[in-house]
Amino acid sequence: MIPFSDEELLEPVKHVIDKVRPSLALDGGDIDFITVKNGNVYVQLKGACIGCASSGSTLKYGVERQLRMDIHPEITVVNVPAGMENDIDNL
Numbered sequence: 001m002i003p004f005s006d007e008e009l010l011e012p013v014k015h016v017i018d019k020v021r022p023s024l025a026l027d028g029g030d031i032d033f034i035t036v037k038n039g040n041v042y043v044q045l046k047g048a049c050i051g052c053a054s055s056g057s058t059l060k061y062g063v064e065r066q067l068r069m070d071i072h073p074e075i076t077v078v079n080v081p082a083g084m085e086n087d088i089d090n091l
Contacts, residue, residue, distance in 0.1 A: 001074070006035075013033065017043065029045060029046060030046040031045055032044045034080055037088065041067060041075060042077075043077060043078070050082075059077050059079055064076060
């Protein structure tokens with residue numbers, strides 16, 4: 001169980017997202033932070049990351065790994081498909 005509330009995680013998560021953003025930009029991609037809910041970090045990949053065969057690895061071994069190292073080892077990342085930003089409860 002993550003010992004932080006979703007509200008407490010917002011700023012640290014935003015900081016980590018900003019930290020990994022330049023790596024994605026090198027390949028023409030980007031990432032938008034959407035929210036934190038129940039210890040899950042909801043993001044949306046943009047640019048060249050959309051539809052890229054490596055996007056799952058990018059989330060798991062890039063973004064999620066960095067969040068787990070910097071914040072807490074139980075954080076998970078969920079990619080939100082375009083158009084689902086306001087409906088994350090149904091992902």
